[in-house]
Amino acid sequence: MKATQSNEAEHLTVGVLMSGVAALALSDFVSPIYWSLPVIAAVLRLAYGRRFALSEMHASFIGWFGFLWVGLELILGRAWVVAFTDFLLILALAVTIESATPRNHLHRMLTGLFLMLAGAVLTDSVLYAIPLLALMWFIWRASSCLYGLEQVGGDLATPRIRHDFRSNSLMVVMTLSLFLLLPRFDIQSKLQPTQPRMATTGFSDQVKLGDFAHDLDSTVVMRIESLDTDTLYFKKQIMNRYWRGVVLSTYQHHVWKQRASKKIHTWSPEQDIILQKNKPNAINVALFREASDHPYMMLANGLTHIEALHSASFQDDLGQFHFSKPPHRRLRFVMQIAPLGSASHAPSPSDIPPQADEKNQDVPQVIQDWVKDTIVPNTPPPQALQQLNQTLHGWTYDLHVTLDEQHPLASFIQMKRGHCELYASTLALAARNLGIPARIVNGYFGGEWNDTGNFLIIRQQHAHSWVEVWLNGHWQRMDPTPASRWQLTNIQFPAWDHVWETVKLTWYRYILEFQNQDREALFKSLMNGLKIVLPWLLLCLMAVFVLYQMYQKVKKYRHTIHLHRHQHVIDMWLLQHAIKREPFEPLRCIETPQHIKPEHWLAWLKQWEKDVYQQKPLPPIRQLKKQLKTLDSHLRRDSKKWLF
Amino acid sequence: MAYDPSDLRLPPWLLKLLNALIRLRIPIAPHWKIGMTRAGGLMFFSLLGLWSAAFYSGNNLLYLCGGMLLSIAFLACIQGIQILRHVPKLGHVLPTVLEQGVPHILRQQQAIETSASAMIEVVWNQADIHMQINMQRQRMTIMAHLFSKQRACTSIAQQQLSTAAPLGLWQLEYQRQDAALWLVLAAPVAWSETQSLGEVTASQRIDGDEYDDLRAYVAGDSIARIHWRKSTLNPDTWRIKRFTQAQPSHHQKHVRVDLRLPAYANEKDFDRLLGMAWYWLKKQGQHSHEHFILGQQYFDLAVPTDYQAAIKALAQAKIESMPPLQGEGMLLSL
Numbered sequence: 005m006k007a008t009q010s011n012e013a014e015h016l017t018v019g020v021l022m023s024g025v026a027a028l029a030l031s032d033f034v035s036p037i038y039w040s041l042p043v044i045a046a047v048l049r050l051a052y053g054r055r056f057a058l059s060e061m062h063a064s065f066i067g068w069f070g071f072l073w074v075g076l077e078l079i080l081g082r083a084w085v086v087a088f089t090d091f092l093l094i095l096a097l098a099v100t101i102e103s104a105t106p107r108n109h110l111h112r113m114l115t116g117l118f119l120m121l122a123g124a125v126l127t128d129s130v131l132y133a134i135p136l137l138a139l140m141w142f143i144w145r146a147s148s149c150l151y152g153l154e155q156v157g158g159d160l161a162t163p164r165i166r167h168d169f170r171s172n173s174l175m176v177v178m179t180l181s182l183f184l185l186l187p188r189f190d191i192q193s194k195l196q197p198t199q200p201r202m203a204t205t206g207f208s209d210q211v212k213l214g215d216f217a218h219d220l221d222s223t224v225v226m227r228i229e230s231l232d233t234d235t236l237y238f239k240k241q242i243m244n245r246y247w248r249g250v251v252l253s254t255y256q257h258h259v260w261k262q263r264a265s266k267k268i269h270t271w272s273p274e275q276d277i278i279l280q281k282n283k284p285n286a287i288n289v290a291l292f293r294e295a296s297d298h299p300y301m302m303l304a305n306g307l308t309h310i311e312a313l314h315s316a317s318f319q320d321d322l323g324q325f326h327f328s329k330p331p332h333r334r335l336r337f338v339m340q341i342a343p344l345g346s347a348s349h350a351p352s353p354s355d356i357p358p359q360a361d362e363k364n365q366d367v368p369q370v371i372q373d374w375v376k377d378t379i380v381p382n383t384p385p386p387q388a389l390q391q392l393n394q395t396l397h398g399w400t401y402d403l404h405v406t407l408d409e410q411h412p413l414a415s416f417i418q419m420k421r422g423h424c425e426l427y428a429s430t431l432a433l434a435a436r437n438l439g440i441p442a443r444i445v446n447g448y449f450g451g452e453w454n455d456t457g458n459f460l461i462i463r464q465q466h467a468h469s470w471v472e473v474w475l476n477g478h479w480q481r482m483d484p485t486p487a488s489r490w491q492l493t494n495i496q497f498p499a500w501d502h503v504w505e506t507v508k509l510t511w512y513r514y515i516l517e518f519q520n521q522d523r524e525a526l527f528k529s530l531m532n533g534l535k536i537v538l539p540w541l542l543l544c545l546m547a548v549f550v551l552y553q554m555y556q557k558v559k560k561y562r563h564t565i566h567l568h569r570h571q572h573v574i575d576m577w578l579l580q581h582a583i584k585r586e587p588f589e590p591l592r593c594i595e596t597p598q599h600i601k602p603e604h605w606l607a608w609l610k611q612w613e614k615d616v617y618q619q620k621p622l623p624p625i626r627q628l629k630k631q632l633k634t635l636d637s638h639l640r641r642d643s644k645k646w647l648f
Numbered sequence: 649m650a651y652d653p654s655d656l657r658l659p660p661w662l663l664k665l666l667n668a669l670i671r672l673r674i675p676i677a678p679h680w681k682i683g684m685t686r687a688g689g690l691m692f693f694s695l696l697g698l699w700s701a702a703f704y705s706g707n708n709l710l711y712l713c714g715g716m717l718l719s720i721a722f723l724a725c726i727q728g729i730q731i732l733r734h735v736p737k738l739g740h741v742l743p744t745v746l747e748q749g750v751p752h753i754l755r756q757q758q759a760i761e762t763s764a765s766a767m768i769e770v771v772w773n774q775a776d777i778h779m780q781i782n783m784q785r786q787r788m789t790i791m792a793h794l795f796s797k798q799r800a801c802t803s804i805a806q807q808q809l810s811t812a813a814p815l816g817l818w819q820l821e822y823q824r825q826d827a828a829l830w831l832v833l834a835a836p837v838a839w840s841e842t843q844s845l846g847e848v849t850a851s852q853r854i855d856g857d858e859y860d861d862l863r864a865y866v867a868g869d870s871i872a873r874i875h876w877r878k879s880t881l882n883p884d885t886w887r888i889k890r891f892t893q894a895q896p897s898h899h900q901k902h903v904r905v906d907l908r909l910p911a912y913a914n915e916k917d918f919d920r921l922l923g924m925a926w927y928w929l930k931k932q933g934q935h936s937h938e939h940f941i942l943g944q945q946y947f948d949l950a951v952p953t954d955y956q957a958a959i960k961a962l963a964q965a966k967i968e969s970m971p972p973l974q975g976e977g978m979l980l981s982l
Contacts, residue, residue: 107657114690117717121698124709132709140716144815147687147724151816152765157782157791160765163814164785167763171723178719183711189703518708 009149009159011053014104016146017112018046023139024119025096030135031126034089042096054104063102070094089126092119109150113143128334130511140179141172188520207250207298207446207467209262213412213429220403220465222495224294225448226302227509229459231288231338239453241287241343242460246470246481247302249447251322253361255433258412260444263361265320270328277310277317277325286340292512293335301325302447302462305481306342313337321356322443323479336517358441358474367437370414375434385438386475389482392434396427396484424485428469431484441474445481457506465494566622573625574612577632600635608635673821681821682725688817691721724815727764732809732822734762735781738770739804739828741790742777745959746832747926748799748919749884750864754779754792761786766813772804775830783813799919800832801963831963835864836930837923859889902977903928907943907968913982918967921982926962928980929955941975943968 022043029039048056058066074091078084096119099111120139123132145168152160226247230238252260271277286308293302301317303310303325314335316328378395379388400421407422408415413430416422428444435442449468451460470483495501514522578585581597591612596605608631615622658666666689673681684692695717702710736758743752763786770779779792807826812819862875865886879886905925909918925942932938934955940947942965947958972979 117694121701121710121713124707124713125705128709136712136716140720143717144720147720147815147817148765151813152784155767155782156780157767157789160767160782161784163763163765171727175716175719175723178722179712179715182715182718183708186711186715188706188711191704191706515712516708 009153009162010104012162013109013146013149013153014054015050016142016149017109017116018049018100019142020116020139020146021096021100021112021119022046022116023135023142024116024123025093027123027132027135027139028089028092028119028126030129030131031089031123033083033086033126034093035086038090038093042093042100045097045100049100056101057103058101059103060105060108063098066098066101067095070098085126089122092122106150106153109146113146117143128512128516130508133511137176140175141168144168144171144175183515183518184523184526188518207300209250209252211252211260211425211446213258213260213425214407214409220467221463222501223464224461224505224508225464225466226294226462227292227459227505227512228451228462229290229292229457229509229513231290235458238287238289239458239460241341242289242304242451243453244450245304245306245341245344246468246483247304247448247462248323248445249300249302250298251324251443251445251472253322253359253443255364255429260429262322263359265322265324267318268321268356270318271313271316273314273316274312276312278308280308280342283308283340283342285343287343288338288340290513291337291339292509292517293337299326299328299330301327301337303339304341306344307339308342309340311338323356334512334516336512358443362441362443362474363436365436365439367433368413370411370417371430371433372437374417374430375437385440388438389431389435389440389473393431393482393484396431397486399427399486401486425469427484427486428471431482432471432473435471435473435482443472444469445472449483454502454505454509456502457509459506459509461505563621567616569625570622570628573628574632604635608632670819673819679823680729683819683821685812685816685819687815688721688812688819691717691817695721720815721817725818725820727814728766728811728818728820729822731762731764731766731783731811731813732768732820734760735768735770735783735788735809736760737826738779738790738807739826742828742830743794744831745963746794746796746830747835747864748796748832748923749835750795752792752794754790754794756790758788758790759786760788764814766811768809768811768813771808771810772826772828772830773806773808774804775800775802777804777830796832798832799834799922799963799965800830801960802830804828804830829960831959833926833959833963834919834923836927837920838869838927839924861890862887863890864888902939902941902975904941904972904975904977904979905943906972906979906981907965908971908981909967910982917982921980922962922965924980926959929958929962939975939977941973941977943972944970946973946975 025039025042028034070091073094074087077087077090096115099108099115102108102111116139120135123135145162149162152162228242232238250262253263254261315331317325318328319325375392379391383391401423402421403423405416405419405422412426416426416430432442432444446467446469448462448466449470451462451466454461468485470481470485472479472481574591575585578594578597581600583594583597585591585594591609596602666686669689670684670686673683676682695714698710698714698717701707702714741754741756743754746752760783762783765784768781768783770781771777777792777794779790782789782791805825805827806823808821808823810819810821862878865874865883865888869888873888875887875889903925905921929940932949934949934952936949938949940949940958942958942961945961947954947961949955949958
C-alpha cells in the first residue's frame with residue numbers, strides 16, 4: 005500500500021465520519037461537548053497523522069467506556085435519546101483515533117453512515133442537507149480510493165477530483181428523483197413522531213406580570229403560507245390577525261393563572277376539525293408550527309376548518325384548542341380561514357357564559373382608583389370600558405419599562421408606559437371593576453411578511469396579550485395596546501433573514517412534509533408548465549441546433565481557408581527548392597526538397613500533419629514561415645560545416 | 649480491495665451467508681450479469697434496512713439518505729458498465745504462438761479515453777486464458793501469465809470481462825466476442841545433425857558475449873550459456889543465450905515428420921517429436937525456401953500462408969497411421 009493512497013483513504017474516511025458527526029450535531033438532543041470530542045480528535049489526527057492513534061484494543065476501551073457511561077446516564081435519568089446520541093458520538097471518537105487499518109476504514113464509514121441516519125431521525129434542520137451532500141461525495145471517493153488499494157500490479161490511482169463533479173451532480177439528480185418518485189405509505193402515524201425536538205418555546209398557564217418582555221426574541225414560532233395562488237390577497241387577509249392561544253382568567257398577587265377548564269369537544273387523530281361549515285371565500289392556508297413544549301394550538305381568528313391532524317386534540321370551555329399530547333416536532337396544519345370582515349369570531353365556543361373567576365370583582369385598589377378618575381360618573385359600563393380603552397391607547401408603549409416589582413400596575417398607571425400585558429391586565433381588571441366579566445388571552449398578533457417567499461412569519465416578538473370581555477352575550481375582543489407596539493423589530497439583516505426563512509420553509513414544505521399528494525400536485529403543475537413551455541422549448545432547441553450546425557460549417561470553412569493559405573506558403577517555399585507540387589498531391593508523396601536532410605524534412609512533415617489533423621486551429625502563418633526558415637537554416641549550418 | 653467486511657470479524661455463519669450471496673450472478677441484460685462483492689453485500693443489506701425504515705416511518709430525511717445510497721450504488725453500476733464497454737478488443741495482444749509448458753509473461757500498455765481507475769479480469773473460457781487489465785489515468789496495462797500444458801489450436805471468441813470498479817460494490821460480468829487464434833505448440837526440442845539434443849555443445853567456442861536472444865533451456869544445453877541473472881534455481885526458468893555465431897549450420901533443407909506412433913512410444917514422445925519439428929521450423933523462419941512435410945501435409949515455407957498453416961498444423965497435429973508424404977530431406981520420426 006503506497007503511503008499517499010493510504011493517507012488519502014485515511015482523510016476520506018475521516019471525512020465520512022465527520023459528515024455523520026455534523027449531521028447528528030444538528031439535533032437538539034446532542035450536547036456540543038459530545039460532538040466536539042470526535043471533531044477535535046479528527047483535527048488532531050489530520051494534523052499529526054498516524055502518530056495520533058490508539059491501537060484497536062485501546063480504542064475499543066473508549067467504546068466500552070462510552071457504553072458504561074451511557075448506562076450510568078440512563079440510571080441517572082437522562083432521556084434515552086440523549087444517551088443514545090452520546091454513545092454514538094463516543095463511538096465516533098474511538099473510531100477516529102483508532103489506528104489506520106482496512107478494518108478501521110470500514111468502522112469509520114459504517115459509523116459515519118449510522119450517525120447520518122441517526123441525524124435523519126433526530127433533526128429536521130435545513131442544514132442537514134450540507135453533511136448529507138458531503139457524505140455522498142466522501143463515500144463515493146473513499147470507496148473509490150479503498151477499492152484501488154492493494155490491487156494486482158499496485159494501488160490504483162484515485163480518479164481526479166474534477167471527474168467527481170459530474171458523477172456527484174448525477175447522484176444529486178438521482179437522489180432527488182428517487183425522493184420524488186418513491187411512494188409514501190400511510191403508516192407513520194403508528195410510530196412515535198419522527199424528528200422530535202427538545203422543548204423549545206411556548207406560553208405557560210401562569211404568567212407573572214412583567215415577565216412578558218423576557219422571551220421576546222426573533223425566534224420563529226410559525227410560518228403561514230397560502231395554498232391558493234393570489235399572494236396579494238393572501239397578504240392582505242393574513243396580516244393583522246390575532247392568533248389565539250392561552251386564556252388566563254384568575255388574577256392573584258400580580259400573577260395571571262388559568263382557571264380549571266373542561267373538555268367540550270374531542271377529535272381523534274385523522275379527523276377534521278370543522279368549526280363553520282361551507283364558509284364562502286375561505287382562504288386555504290398551511291401553517292408550519294415550530295416544535296414547542298406547550299399543548300396549545302395557536303389559531304387565527306376567523307378559523308373555519310382544520311384538516312386532519314396526526315394526533316388527538318380537544319377544545320375546552322375557554323375556547324382553547326389543545327393537543328392531547330404535546331408533539332415535540334414541527335407540524336404542518338392545513339386550515340381554512342374566513343376573510344377579514346366576514347361574520348366570524350374567535351374559534352372559541354364564545355357563548356359559554358363566564359365563570360366565577362372571570363367575574364371576580366376583587367380588583368386592586370390602584371385600578372379602582374384609576375377607573376374612578378378616568379371615567380365620567382354614571383357612564384354605562386360598556387361605554388365606560390370603551391372610554392378606558394381609548395385612554396390606554398393614548399399611552400406609550402415601552403417593552404423595556406422598569407416596573408416596581410411589588411406594585412407593577414401602580415407603576416404602569418403612574419408612568420403611563422409599559423407593554424401589552426400591562427395594558428391588557430389593566431383593562432381586564434378595570435372591566436371587572438365595572439362589573440363586566442373579563443379575561444386576558446395570550447397569543448400572537450400580526451407577524452412579518454416575507455417578500456422573498458410570500459409567506460407570513462410569526463416570531464416570538466409577535467407575542468401579544470389582549471382582553472376578552474363578556475358583552476351582549478358574547479365574549480368580545482378588546483385590545484388596549486397602542487399601535488406603536490408593532491413598529492419594533494430587532495432583526496439585524498432583514499433581507500438575508502427573509503432569504504434564509506424562505507430556504508427553511510422550502511425545506512419543510514418540499515422535503516420534510518413531502519407526501520404523495522404533493523407529488524401529484526407537482527406533476528400536475530409540471531405538466532401545465534410544460535404545456536406552456538414546450539413549444540418555446542422546441543423552438544429554442546431547433547434554433548440552437550441550427551446555430552450549432554452553422555457554427556460548425558463556418559468553423560470548417562475557416563479551417564479550409566486557413567489551410568489553403570498555409571499550403572500556399574508551403575508551395576512557394578517548395579518552389580524555391582525546385583519542387584512544384586500539384587494541389588492534389590500530399591506533401592508526404594513528394595520527394596525531399598533539395599539540400600534538406602530527409603530526417604529534418606520528415607520531422608517537420610510529421611509536425612505539420614499533426615497540426616493539420618488535430619482539432620485545434622492551425623498555427624499562425626508567421627510560425628509556419630519560421631519553421632520553414634528553420635529548415636533552411638539547418639541547410640546553411642550543414643553547408644558551413646562542409647565548407648570548413 | 650482494501651475494505652472487505654470479513655475484516656469486521658463477522659461471525660462465520662454470516663460470512664458463509666455473505667459468500668453464498670456473492671457467488672450469485674443475476675442477468676441484467678443480454679450478455680450482462682451482476683453480482684455483489686462482500687462490501688456490496690453490506691451495502692445491499694444497509695439499503696434494505698434503510699428503505700424498510702423509510703417506508704415504515706415515512707421520514708422524508710430517511711428517504712433522502714436512502715435515495716443517496718441507492719444513487720451511489722446505481723451510479724457505481726452504470727460506471728462499471730461503461731468501463732467494461734470501453735475496454736478495447738484484446739485478441740491482438742495474445743502471443744501468436746505459445747509453447748507448451750513455457751510460461752509467457754504479457755505486459756502491455758495502451759492509451760485509452762476513459763479516465764476511470766479499474767482492475768478488469770478478462771477470461772477466454774474456451775482456452776482458459778486469464779488476463780488482468782489495470783486501468784488508470786487514461787492508461788491501460790494488460791497483464792497476463794499465459795501457460796498451457798496442452799498443445800492447442802483453438803479459435804477463441806467468447807470473452808468474459810468482469811470488474812468491481814469503480815467502488816468495489818458490484819461485480820459486473822460482460823460476455824463479448826473477441827476473436828483470436830490460440831496456438832499452443834509443443835515446447836521446442838533443440839537438435840542438430842549430430843543428434844545432440846543441446847543447441848550448442850560445451851566444446852563449441854563462441855566469440856564475444858553479445859547474445860541475440862534467449863530461449864528456454866533444454867537438456868543438453870551448455871551450462872555456460874545459461875543467463876543466470878534471468879534465471880532462478882528452478883531449471884524451468886533457465887534461459888539460454890542465443891548467439892549469431894551459435895546458430896548451427898544446417899545442411900538439411902527439407903524436413904519430413906512421421907506422425908506415426910510406434911508401440912514403444914507414448915504421447916510425451918509424440919510431443920517431443922513435434923517439439924523437434926517446431927524447433928526446426930522456428931529456425932527457418934518465414935520466407936525461407938525449405939519445404940516441410942508434416943505427416944500427410946505439405947508446406948512450402950517460401951509462401952507466408954504456408955508457414956502460418958504449418959504452425960497451425962503443428963499445433964493440432966494428431967497421431968497418424970500413414971507414413972509421411974514422400975520427398976527429400978531429413979525424416980523426423982519416433
